[in-house]
Each structure stands twice: as C-alpha cells, then as structure tokens.
Amino acid sequence: xxxxxxxxxxxxxxxxxxxxxxxxxxxxxxxxxxxxxxxxxxxxxxxxxxxxxxxxxxxxxxxxxxxxxxxxxxxxxxxxxxxxxxxxxxxxxxxxxxxxxxxxxxxxxxxxxxxxxxxxxxxxxxxxxxxxxxxxxxxxxxxxxxxxxxxxxxxxxxxxxxxxxxxxxxxxxxxxxxxxxxxxxxxxxxxxxxxxxxxxxxxxxxxxxxxxxxxxxxxxxxxxxxxxxxxxxxxxxxxxxxxxxxxxxxxxxxxxxxxxxxxxxxxxxxxxxxxxxxxxxxxxxxxxxxxxxxxxxxxxxxxxxxxxxxxxxxxxxxxxxxx
Amino acid sequence: xxxxxxxxxxxxxxxxxxxxxxxxxxxxxxxxxxxxxxxxxxxxxxxxxxxxxxxxxxxxxxxxxxxxxxxxxxxxxxxxxxxxxxxxxxxxxxxxxxxxxxxxxxxxxxxxxxxxxxxxxxxxxxxxxxxxxxxxxxxxxxxxxxxxxxxxxxxxxxxxxxxxxxxxxxxxxxxxxxxxxxxxxxxxxxxxxxxxxxxxxxxxxxxxxxxxxxxxxxxxxxxxxxxxxxxxxxxxxxxxxxxxxxxxxxxxxxxxxxxxxxxxxxxxxxxxxxxxxxxxxxxxxxxxxxxxxxxxxxxxxxxxxxxxxxxxxxxxxxxxxxxxxxxxxxxxxxxxxxxxxxxxxxxxxxxxxxxxxxxxxxxxxxxxxxxxxxxxxxxxxxxxxxxxxxxxxxxxxxxxxxxxxxxxxxxxxxxxxxxxxxxxxxxxxxxxxxxxxxxxxxxxxxxxxxxxxxxxxxxxxxxxxxxxxxxxxxxxxxxxxxxxxxxxxxxxxxxxxx
Numbered sequence: 001x002x003x004x005x006x007x008x009x010x011x012x013x014x015x016x017x018x019x020x021x022x023x024x025x026x027x028x029x030x031x032x033x034x035x036x037x038x039x040x041x042x043x044x045x046x047x048x049x050x051x052x053x054x055x056x057x058x059x060x061x062x063x064x065x066x067x068x069x070x071x072x073x074x075x076x077x078x079x080x081x082x083x084x085x086x087x088x089x090x091x092x093x094x095x096x097x098x099x100x101x102x103x104x105x106x107x108x109x110x111x112x113x114x115x116x117x118x119x120x121x122x123x124x125x126x127x128x129x130x131x132x133x134x135x136x137x138x139x140x141x142x143x144x145x146x147x148x149x150x151x152x153x154x155x156x157x158x159x160x161x162x163x164x165x166x167x168x169x170x171x172x173x174x175x176x177x178x179x180x181x182x183x184x185x186x187x188x189x190x191x192x193x194x195x196x197x198x199x200x201x202x203x204x205x206x207x208x209x210x211x212x213x214x215x216x217x218x219x220x221x222x223x224x225x226x227x228x229x230x231x232x233x234x235x236x237x238x239x240x241x242x243x244x245x246x247x248x249x250x251x252x253x254x255x256x257x258x259x260x261x262x263x264x265x266x267x268x269x270x271x272x273x274x275x276x277x278x279x280x281x282x283x284x285x286x287x288x289x290x291x292x293x294x295x296x297x298x299x300x301x302x303x304x305x306x307x308x309x310x311x312x313x314x315x316x317x318x319x320x321x322x323x
Numbered sequence: 324x325x326x327x328x329x330x331x332x333x334x335x336x337x338x339x340x341x342x343x344x345x346x347x348x349x350x351x352x353x354x355x356x357x358x359x360x361x362x363x364x365x366x367x368x369x370x371x372x373x374x375x376x377x378x379x380x381x382x383x384x385x386x387x388x389x390x391x392x393x394x395x396x397x398x399x400x401x402x403x404x405x406x407x408x409x410x411x412x413x414x415x416x417x418x419x420x421x422x423x424x425x426x427x428x429x430x431x432x433x434x435x436x437x438x439x440x441x442x443x444x445x446x447x448x449x450x451x452x453x454x455x456x457x458x459x460x461x462x463x464x465x466x467x468x469x470x471x472x473x474x475x476x477x478x479x480x481x482x483x484x485x486x487x488x489x490x491x492x493x494x495x496x497x498x499x500x501x502x503x504x505x506x507x508x509x510x511x512x513x514x515x516x517x518x519x520x521x522x523x524x525x526x527x528x529x530x531x532x533x534x535x536x537x538x539x540x541x542x543x544x545x546x547x548x549x550x551x552x553x554x555x556x557x558x559x560x561x562x563x564x565x566x567x568x569x570x571x572x573x574x575x576x577x578x579x580x581x582x583x584x585x586x587x588x589x590x591x592x593x594x595x596x597x598x599x600x601x602x603x604x605x606x607x608x609x610x611x612x613x614x615x616x617x618x619x620x621x622x623x624x625x626x627x628x629x630x631x632x633x634x635x636x637x638x639x640x641x642x643x644x645x646x647x648x649x650x651x652x653x654x655x656x657x658x659x660x661x662x663x664x665x666x667x668x669x670x671x672x673x674x675x676x677x678x679x680x681x682x683x684x685x686x687x688x689x690x691x692x693x694x695x696x697x698x699x700x701x702x703x704x705x706x707x708x709x710x711x712x713x714x715x716x717x718x719x720x721x722x723x724x725x726x727x728x729x730x731x732x733x734x735x736x737x738x739x740x741x742x743x744x745x746x747x748x749x750x751x752x753x754x755x756x757x758x759x760x761x762x763x764x765x766x767x768x769x770x771x772x773x774x775x776x777x778x779x780x781x782x783x784x785x786x787x788x789x790x791x792x793x794x795x796x797x798x799x800x801x802x803x804x805x806x807x808x809x810x811x812x813x814x815x816x817x818x819x820x821x
Contacts, residue, residue, distance in 0.1 A: 038365070038366070038369075038729075038730065039365065039366040039369030039370055040365055040366070040368070040369035040650055040653070040654045040657075044369060045369075045657065048369075048370075048372075048373065049373065052373060065731060066366075066730070066731055067730070067731055067732070068525075068730045069521060069522060069524070069525055069730055069732065070521040070522070070524040070525065071524070073521055074521050074522065074730075074732075077521070102512070154779060159507065159509050159512065160507075160509075160511065160512030161512065180778070180779065182775055182778055182779060183509050183510050184509065185509055185771065186650075188646070188647040188648070188649070188650075188652075188653050189590070189591065191646060192463070192590055192591075192640070192646050192648075193466070195463065195644065195646060196463035196464070196465075196466065197463075198466035198467065198779070199779070207657070207660055210665055210667075211645045211665045211666045211667025211668075211669070211670075212645065212646075212667055212668075214665060214667060214669065215645075215667045215668040215669045217644070217667070217668060280376060283376070283661055283663075284373070284376070284661055286660060286661070287657045287658075287660045287661050288657075320512065321512075
C-alpha cells in the first residue's frame with residue numbers, strides 16, 4: 001500500500017506550500033459530518049456526541065447529516081463524492097469493511113481509494129450468549145453440541161452482513177460448526193427470540209445482552225474481544241475459551257474524501273484526542289457497547305486494510321454473498 | 324394492597340415539579356412531531372437523547388415516553404383535517420376521519436379521537452401496572468408460527484374491508500403485497516425489485532406510500548375538479564361530539580382498546596395492525612357497514628383507541644424484560660444505559676421509582692394531551708376555512724419536509740409524488756386504497772414469519788397446528804371464513820327457493 005500511504009503526505013506538502021494561511025485557519029466554516037445511518041442507528045449513537053464535542057473544540061459547528069439506507073452505502077457514496085476540503089467527514093463502522101465484498105460498488109466508491117482515514121473512535125466486541133435451556137456451559141460444549149447436531153441449533157441474528165451475522169459466521173468458520181441461521185429484520189427482534197427460547201444462540205453487542213445476562217435470562221459463553229471486558233469480568237474471551245484467534249468487534253471511525261488537506265486532518269486529530277477522553281463521550285459510547293480506541297492515522301489506515309481483508313475472507317468462505 | 328401503594332409511590336415520583344415539566348415537554352414535542360408526516364418519535368428521540376444526559380433517569384424516561392405516545396395523538400389531527408397521516412398508526416384514521424371533516428364534522432372527529440385515545444391510554448397504563456410481567460411472559464410464547472397464524476387470521480378478516488368490487492379489492496391487496504416485498508430479502512440478502520437503485524434496497528417506506536396515496540392523491544383529485552373546493556366553511560356544525568356520537572363511539576373505543584392492548588403486548592406486530600384490526604372489526608359489527616369510508620364516527624373512535632393502547636402496551640416488554648420491541652424502545656433502553664442503568668428485568672425491582680414513576684407519568688401525560696388537544700380543536704377547524712388554493716401548497720410543503728426528514732433523501736419525495744399520481748388514478752378508477760395498504764403492511768410480515776417458521780421446523784408445515792396458540796388462531800381463521808361465507812350461501816339458497 002505504499003501509494004496510498006504517500007497520498008496524505010503529498011497533500012500535506014501541497015497544503016503547506018500553497019495555502020499556509022488557509023490551512024492555519026481551518027476550520028473557517030461549519031463542517032458536515034455524514035452519518036450513514038438513521039438517527040438512533042449505531043453510527044448515529046457514536047457519531048452524534050463526536051459532532052457536539054468536537055465542534056465545541058474546533059470552534060465551529062459540526063452539522064450532522066444523517067444519510068441512511070442500503071446498509072450505510074448511500075451515505076458513504078455521498079461522502080466519497082463530496083469536496084475533499086476537510087469540510088465533509090464521514091462516520092464509518094464495520095459495514096465499511098464488509099459491504100465491498102457483499103455488493104457491487106463499481107462506479108460508486110472504493111473503500112481505500114476514495115477515502116483518507118482520519119481517526120479511529122471506538123470499538124465494542126460481540127458477546128456469544130445462549131438461552132439457558134441449551135445444555136452447554138462453555139464454548140467448547142457448544143461446539144461439541146453443534147457438531148453433534150449440525151444445522152439444528154437456532155442462531156438468531158439481524159440480516160446478512162450485519163454485525164450480529166458477521167460475528168456468528170466467523171464463529172461457524174473458525175470453530176468448524178454449522179448453526180441453523182435464522183435472520184431477523186433487526187438486532188432487537190433477534191434477541192427477543194433468543195430470550196424467549198425460540199432460538200438458542202446469539203452473537204450480539206454488549207449493550208444488547210448485558211442486562212439479560214446479569215438477570216440470568218441469557219447465559220454468556222464468551223466475548224469477541226482480545227481481552228475480557230470490565231462489565232462482564234467472569235466471561236472468558238471466545239479466543240481463550242476454545243476458538244483461538246476469534247475476534248469480532250464492531251468499530252467506528254472517521255474518514256474524509258481522499259486527498260483531504262493534511263492540516264485539516266491534523267487539527268481534527270488534535271482536538272479528537274481530547275474529545276475522546278471526555279466523560280460524556282465515553283458514557284454515550286457505552287450506549288452502543290463501545291469503548292474509546294485511539295490510534296495514529298497510520299495505524300487506523302492499517303486497521304481498515306486489515307478489516308477489509310479479514311471480512312473479504314469470511315464473506316468468501318461462508319458463501320454469504322447473495323447471487 | 325401492593326398495587327395501590329406502588330401507584331401512589333409512582334404518582335409521588337411523577338408529580339414532582341421537575342417530572343411534571345418534562346412530561347409536559349415530552350407530550351408537547353410529541354404532538355408537534357406527530358402532526359408532521361415523516362419525522363416521527365424515533366428521529367426526535369435520537370436527536371434529543373443528549374439533552375436527557377443532564378437530567379435524572381426518571382425525568383429522562385418520562386420525557387422520551389411522552390414524545391412517543393404524544394406523537395400518536397398528533398398524528399391523527401392532520402389525518403382528519405387534510406387526509407395527511409402524520410404517523411404510520413394514523414393511516415386508518417384518514418379513511419373516515421377525513422370524510423367526517425368533509426362533512427363539517429372535523430370537531431367531533433378530533434374530539435372523539437382524543438377521548439378514545441385517553442380512555443385507551445388509561446386502560447393501557449393500568450394493564451402495565453397490574454399485569455406487566457405476566458403479560459410479557461405470555462408475549463414471549465409467540466414465536467414465528469404464532470405470529471404467522473395471527474396475521475393469516477388478520478388477512479382473512481380483512482376481506483371484510485372489501486367494499487364494492489371484490490376483484491378490485493383483491494387486486495389491490497396483491498399489489499400491496501408486491502410493493503411490500505421490494506427491498507432486501509432478510510434470509511438470503513438477495514435484492515428484490517430494487518433495479519440496482521440503492522434507495523430501494525431497504526424497501527419503500529410505509530409513510531411514503533400512505534402520504535402519497537392519501538394526502539397527495541387527494542390534492543390532485545381536488546384540483547382536478549373545476550370549481551375551487553369550498554372547504555366546508557359554511558357548514559361546520561358543532562365542535563364537540565353530540566350525545567349520539569358519544570353513544571355510537573363507546574363500544575368501538577372499548578373494543579379498540581382491547582385490540583390495541585392485545586397487539587401492543589406482542590412485540591412482533593407493527594404499528595398499523597392494531598388500528599387496521601379495530602377498523603375491520605367495527606365495520607363487521609356495524610348494522611350498516613356502508614357508512615364506513617363515508618364518515619362513520621366508529622371508524623375514527625375504534626382505531627384511534629387501538630393505536631394509543633398499542634403504543635402504551637409496547638412498553639411492557641421494554642419495562643419488564645428490558646427487551647426492545649421497536650427502534651424507539653431500543654433508544655429508550657439506550658437512554659437508560661447512558662444514565663448508568665443496565666436495562667433488563669432487574670430494573671423493575673432495583674429501580675422501582677423508575678418503573679412506577681414512568682407508569683404514573685403516562686397517565687398524567689395522557690391527561691395532559693386531552694387538555695392540550697381539546698381546546699385546540701376550535702383552532703384546527705378554523706384552519707379548514709383557509710382557502711384551498713392556500714391550503715394545498717402548505718399541505719404539499721409539509722408533506723415534502725416530513726418525508727425528506729426521514730432519510731434526508733430527495734428520492735423519497737419523488738417516490739411520494741409517484742404514489743400521489745397512482746393514488747389519484749386508483750381513486751378515479753374506484754380501486755380502494757385501504758386493502759392495498761393492508762397488503763403492504765401484512766404481506767412482508769407474513770412472509771417473514773412463514774419462512775422463519777418453516778426454516779425452524781425444518782420444512783414441516785404441521786408446526787402451525789401442533790403449537791396450541793398457533794392452532795387457536797388457525798381455528799379462529801376457519802371460523803371467520805365460515806361466518807363470512809355462510810351469509811352468502813344462505814342468500815344463494817334463498818335465491819334458489821324463490
């Protein structure tokens with residue numbers, strides 16, 4: 001990826017040599033933050049507090065522009081075609097790394113070439129939870145049962161390509177099992193079915209499951225992060241519990257149309273570093289089961305590239321792409 | 324008496340000055356957004372969520388809940404006045420409410436909608452307080468087969484909706500079903516009828532279709548007539564319902580409340596089903612069903628009560644189990660998380676002030692809504708005296724703003740315009756609109772539940788008759804068919820004996 005890495009550098013030089021005054025003044029006008037989901041969607045829950053607090057730090061209003069539809073692709077395409085002057089930003093999530101492999105995006109946008117990564121914001125793992133009536137107490141027992149009854153244990157998830165669906169598909173591939181995949185129009189209805197016992201297994205976000213786990217309506221077998229999470233200290237990671245290498249986290253970050261002035265990126269990053277330590281932001285992220293993650297710009301670029309690669313493989317191996 | 328103590332405790336919480344204030348703000352905002360089509364409680368709550376951060380959890384929940392059920396009240400106002408459904412659940416109100424307004428009876432229609440909603444809200448609140456947890460457990464017994472059988476019963480009963488030409492009604496139901504399946508298939512992720520257009524991959528929004536065929540279609544139809552329509556300025560009879568109106572509405576309100584509570588408890592039913600069912604039931608029970616669609620007050624009273632009871636009871640799974648039945652409920656659970664309260668069944672016992680305070684506030688909020696809405700009726704009715712050439716551009720503008728605000732999408736405005744033209748054509752050709760909307764609502768849900776049930780049973784259709792709740796609905800469906808077919812058979816026999 002040397003060419004991509006060089007791009008921000010080139011723009012940095014360009015910005016520094018041609019318009020030093022303008023760059024120093026950034027932001028000179030309100031900034032548009034495109035959130036490619038509806039108000040209340042996960043990208044919105046994470047993006048909205050960022051708009052508020054980052055706007056305060058930058059001294060300019062950040063206007064939230066919700067452009068929902070087509071699993072974030074409508075808003076993402078819109079952002080890819082916006083001017084790359086630093087006044088249009090986009091909130092991206094795991095869907096950004098999955099959609100290119102599920103849908104034909106030719107002529108619309110390219111996740112690498114059309115955007116410059118700006119900053120990572122947060123990440124939140126999934127939780128493998130089962131209805132207590134399922135006679136398993138840990139990940140290994142679940143795998144054993146699933147191997148005994150292939151395609152019989154009901155796994156409820158939101159639609160194809162959703163975070164719930166991806167986490168489960170990854171588990172199927174890495175553990176070498178097959179569930180009975182039952183899909184719902186949203187994560188909420190899927191959880192209701194698992195709590196009610198119509199289906200038995202869910203790979204859902206922390207926020208959707210924690211209350212049910214604490215009250216005993218669901219049994220948590222593992223979390224999809226590298227380390228255990230503070231809110232569920234007794235729950236092992238899926239990695240340590242029997243599926244080495246398993247990791248499924250939803251994540252959120254900010255990107256800008258490719259070729260955005262590096263001075264603007266730097267200014268945003270500088271203020272974001274402060275915003276991401278503010279308690280209200282941390283609390284509102286918790287609403288989506290997300291914890292703040294700070295990365296350097298280069299790390300974030302590498303992270304996106306790695307996620308793209310990871311989910312390309314999962315989409316291919318699980319055959320989830322609709323033909 | 325535990326309940327009594329709990330309710331007193333709840334009212335103690337809800338009647339504090341701060342909580343009363345947030346309750347009022349909530350229902351006021353709710354009423355306002357309810358009037359606008361498109362922008363609904365979901366978007367509003369998402370945008371207002373940060374405000375709740377600085378207030379107590381109880382006040383936050385009280386305000387957000389107020390927005391939600393307040394919107395159900397507001398939605399019916401424009402439905403009755405100008406045939407513009409402000410919320411999904413008020414589509415049914417358009418059918419007879421608007422006809423009443425046409426006949427100069429907008430006042431009684433608005434008043435009966437408010438009264439019916441208040442009654443339903445009161446019953447719904449009591450139901451949550453008395454039976455919340457056991458009802459939630461019953462609701463969880465409903466899996467895919469139960470929901471499918473329930474909806475099958477609904478669709479069969481909907482044949483009652485058929486008015487006039489049976490073939491045209493069936494054609495419209497099927498058309499509704501077809502429109503409903505546009506978008507991404509949940510099971511496979513396959514795109515259906517989206518023609519590579521991104522905006523169609525999530526399907527067509529219900530509010531787009533409803534505003535298009537009702538509000539826009541009606542405007543095109545009105546403008547097609549030569550003379551400028553006098554909007555009933557001359558013959559506004561009375562603002563409030565007569566004794567006779569109240570008597571005619573009492574039964575529908577009670578039955579609508581019952582239906583609304585039933586559907587409200589079940590998280591897997593959408594917002595329009597309760598009001599549709601109530602409308603169908605009233606039409607079936609009426610001595611002269613021909614009045615329906617021509618300004619029958621029962622057709623406003625029942626569905627309005629039903630949709631408010633439904634909205635109220637949708638809180639049961641959320642409050643007692645911490646499970647979100649809809650996007651709005653998920654956001655409210657999110658608001659709790661922000662406050663550091665982990666949503667779940669334990670909230671009821673660990674934070675009783677939250678549970679009982681919220682319940683008490685719902686009743687107070689409903690009372691506020693009546694007080695807020697009844698005096699406004701005079702104002703609303705006077706709005707109808709605005710000349711149509713000024714009124715219709717305003718309706719168009721509000722429709723467009725509302726539709727745009729859902730997804731900030733110009734595409735959906737174009738789609739609304741398209742449905743406006745189609746709605747006008749259907750109206751002119753005598754194709755009924757209600758069956759189409761019913762097919763549009765029920766079709767995709769039935770498909771989803773049927774396929775899910777078959778998937779989970781391994782392709783064995785006996786699952787619908789071996790599960791007791793499902794079997795009960797199937798039997799009821801057969802009974803409805805018999806009851807409906809019997810009269811026509813008898814008539815034919817009579818014809819033979821003649």
